[in-house]
Amino acid sequence: MANGQVAPAVGAVAGTYRRIEENVERVVQGKQEVVRLALIAMLAEGHVLVEDVPGVGKTLLAKAIARSIACTVRRVQFTPDLLPSDITGTTVYNAETHDWEFKPGAVFANIVLGDEINRAGPKTQSALLEAMEERTVTVDGTTHTLAAPFLVMATQNPIELEGTYPLPEAQRDRFMMKVTIGYPSAEAEVQVLTTHGAGDAAAALAPVASAADVADLIDTIRHLHAAEPLKRYVVEIVRATREHPAVELGCSPRAGLALLRAARAAAAVAGRDYVVPDDVKALARPVLAHRLIMTPDALMAATTPEVVIDDVLGRVPIPSR
Missing domain, CATH: 3.40.50.300 (P-loop containing nucleotide triphosphate hydrolases)
Structure with missing residues (x-):
């Protein structure tokens, strides 16, 4: 397009x-x-x-x-x-055709x-x-x-x-x-x-x-257009989760891709053909929080992933125009 x-x-x-x-x-x-x-x-x-x-x-x-x-x-x-085959499907033998047939699963x-x-x-x-x-879905070597x-x-x-x-x-x-x-x-x-x-x-x-x-x-x-500074903003947020003292395992590059895709969708829903930092900030919690693995000390202190995301958003500078 x-x-x-x-x-x-x-x-x-x-x-x-x-x-x-x-x-x-x-x-x-x-x-x-x-x-x-x-x-x-x-x-x-x-x-x-x-x-x-x-x-x-x-x-x-x-x-x-x-x-x-x-x-x-x-x-x-x-x-x-x-069973996994209930999800993906399975290959069964058809006695009438004398051939193997793929029966799709629920997915x-x-x-x-x-x-x-x-x-x-x-x-x-x-x-x-x-x-x-x-x-x-790959079943019996066939994708x-x-x-x-x-x-x-x-x-x-x-x-x-x-x-x-x-x-x-x-x-x-x-x-x-x-x-x-x-x-x-x-x-x-x-x-x-x-x-x-x-x-x-x-x-x-x-x-x-x-x-x-x-x-x-x-x-x-x-x-939808996402400016280079905004992409760097997404990367900095994701990288900051990996360096946070309360996090044992931070967000992967897949998380950054998901956050950018979600921000593009939010911009389109709002009627814009470009993404702004507020789109990223509004979606950071639901997109990133469930991916964090907290340290034992953070769990003992009842520090939640949502608190970490809010802290990261407060620390990472917002890109200017």
Whole structure:
């Protein structure tokens, strides 16, 4: 896409985003920022990990986004007995044709809803690594390309530890963002009773965009302008996490790429064809915090990754015009 075509296309990004956002918010009340972050991750070709206590709408958020887009959707209930082949697919012998056939797994969809991902074992969790990073699946030496767009929205419960397996660092790094929903306000909770008291409100949602629409928006966002000083700002933030005294393992270059892609999506959603430092700062927490491994001393002092990110943002100079 030529640079001269980016600016008009940004208006289409903002308009389509607004339709999807309004549709999702019909059933996810009082959580506009959470909906915004999830949609930005989708437009930035990322994946979202939704972590929160039971009953606050984690699965509902994923279902509402899936139903708002006319695309293929697969839901996976992660359990201890789930096999990697259930995720990626397997090759089976067809007695009629006397040949081997590939049977696609649950990951072959535009949107994959992974419910309670930490209930599956590490081997099954790792089956998603190639799909989330490279948009391909390799089975028996053959590589299969996944559909575009491709989004994994996974949920996990942070307080119920029995029968769960913590996500490995490599798996967490594949998620562009980790978001928490939190309890709604009193007014929003009354709206929840009104909206959902009679049944599954998400089932009544009609699509307001197609998979092709979203793919076009993603292509537009890839070409949004990010100035050289802003790219250096992203790199300095990422490097500062590695040098922070409370961090044992900081963010990788993949984290910097994710932060820049998310900032481009945020700029397009705001109707701009260029990225500003505020886009980066606003997304630093959800994009970077879950990737940090804290030192034992920091854990003892109850220093959270979010505190580290805020400290880093306060220390790294903001680029001027």
